Amino acid sequence: MNQYSKKNYSRSKWKKHPPIIVHWFEDKHGPNGNIIGSIPKNSSPFTVDTIEQLLASSGTFDFAKLGLYDPRCNWLDASVDFAPHFHVIDSNSGKALTIVAKAPYGDKLPYDPTLDREGRGFTSFQGIILRRITTLRTRLVETSDASLGDEWFQSFRALVSECVSLIDTTLHQLYFKAKLDPLAGWKFDEKALGPRHGRRLTDKFNWVYKITGKFLHADTEKKNFVAIKDLRNHLQHFDPPSFCYTLEDAATWLNQVIDCGRLNWAIRQCAGSPLSVPLIELLLQRAVQFVPEHPAAMRVPQPDNVGYLSTKPQAVEGGDV
Template sequence: MDRIEEKNLSMSNNSYTYDMSPAVNTQGPHKFLTFVDQPDRDIIRELALQLANYYAKANFSRSQWKKQKKVHCQWELRTKDSNGQSVATRHTSQPFHLDDFIKDLRENGAFDLKKYDLPDPMPRWLDSSFTAWMDLYAPANGAKHSLAFRAHLSLGSKFPLTPTIDREGAMYTSFQQILIGRIAKLRIWLVENSHLTQTDEWFQNFRTLISEVVSLVDNTLHQFYFKAQYDPLPGWKFEPSVLGERHGRRLMDKLAWVYQITGASLNFPPGKKALVIIKDIRNHLQHFDPPCLAWTCEEMAEWLNHIRLVMQYIWRMRQCASAMPSLSLISLLLQKEAKFVPANPNKPRHPRGPAVGYPTTSPDALANGGTPAPGPEIIILEPRQEKVLL
């Protein structure tokens, strides 16, 4: 990729002069993105309250928790012995309080189950994942079949599919944790490696991140659909004529499934607005229509923060189903806001106009007749030579 620098800029004659002072000297390459210092207090408080009430089997407000002493959680670990018989082991957690959870989430950016000897809060029907890789092939002696392994999903016994393999291969029973983990790692990687924004690797990882975010929304909605169809929770409804077809539908239309199934309203406008933006970028970068792209680092920081809002939107979906967030989703929700870091902070920064960055290459710009008119100064970049056959 050609880097636009002061040394290769040529200015046309006009009445304007420009501040071309170089970047402030720093140790190592400049990173254009970073994370803010403080975590989101509102998310921490809401997550902590949800967790504290879940384990205490209560519905206390924050002010009510202030009046409470530390409590314990009684829970049971159920396993199967070598004979397939169920074995239950009772546990009593360490004492905890809402304030303990707030402190831990703020300091660690994650929820530590082991510290309190608490069970995983994840809903099995949504998050329980069994991933198996088979590196052997065991044909039967004297018969034309081989040893097979089968995995059951947590969507009820009536769900018709059971992943099965009888030779080298793999099987997955849920994609929730795979997608959430990938989104969390990629968002951090893009910020920490924002000195590499000019590389193909950075761009491809951004494309992957955008795609995974939309896929997680789609996957969550389909988990709701199948759970309602084959193993509905109390109070859920499954009316195919109301829900409509699963395929050939706009993602934004399928969001209505949450209310149509659970009866709870999915009301988080910031998350829905962010999802529209991320989905449109995903579509652009999947189909490369239009076949060009421009973005500024300021826009990139905004997009990475839109992803945080989409994760909060998914959290709200779970709340509509009375489903707790998984540990991996909690960690993702607690990721900090991204912000743009200019290489020379001493320069005044003017507001972005409609004729720069993504608006110059978006599908909307193409549909509306092309790139908006530029400002008073524009430099055309084009190849300096061309080789043609005679």
């Protein structure tokens, strides 16, 4: 509601607020796909109850159903995805037809994704990673009866890796935006921010305040992200070269995945960036709970010397990536 109305009301205030209508403009494209103008649009009247009912009933945010525009962030979420399946040579110049995509960081970016033959290019990974996380997590829950098999475990490894990539790419997008095309009120001091490479990922959380001037109030989310990140390191490097987990461990990790989405949201809030539909879908994922095959059988609480804690590597100074 705040995003579309450009206001900053509490939920209780919105509950008392009459329906609102959003007036916006849709790009008008010419025959070659270029923007040649704009078309005025009006949303349907809606309230906070309308939004909540839509989210609860669908598990996503169908903005078009309310006549609204896509809520994505233009510099964080919008991506030029291109995948030519041809290699065509111009008979006059002898050169191949070339596609060049411009990333949304101004004109100073020293590189542009370029293809002149079959391939795939992106200018943002936000959407593809967020959708992958939600798809993998949903699949793992729905196939949890096969959670002791190799395929389930390999999909779980992929999920953990994607969660770390999500936060990593978000922080680097913030860095490049601040360096090349900063928003009003942002600061960019390359020396104060420190190097992008060869340092702990968690040190980069300091970039948020140093760039936006807003504190990243997400202690629980950062703590759970660090747990996922440490798990990712173990599952990628296998140091030590052993691994063990209980399904109760797995349930904890699957719930920490949602906190990785919440951390992405917290970074966006500091940056003044809106939610995207793929992020909304991740945030709407439900918490999971381990249910044993024989729920009536007697069980004892999991001790510290079994499951992942029996193989968890100790923190190594300087060993983060």
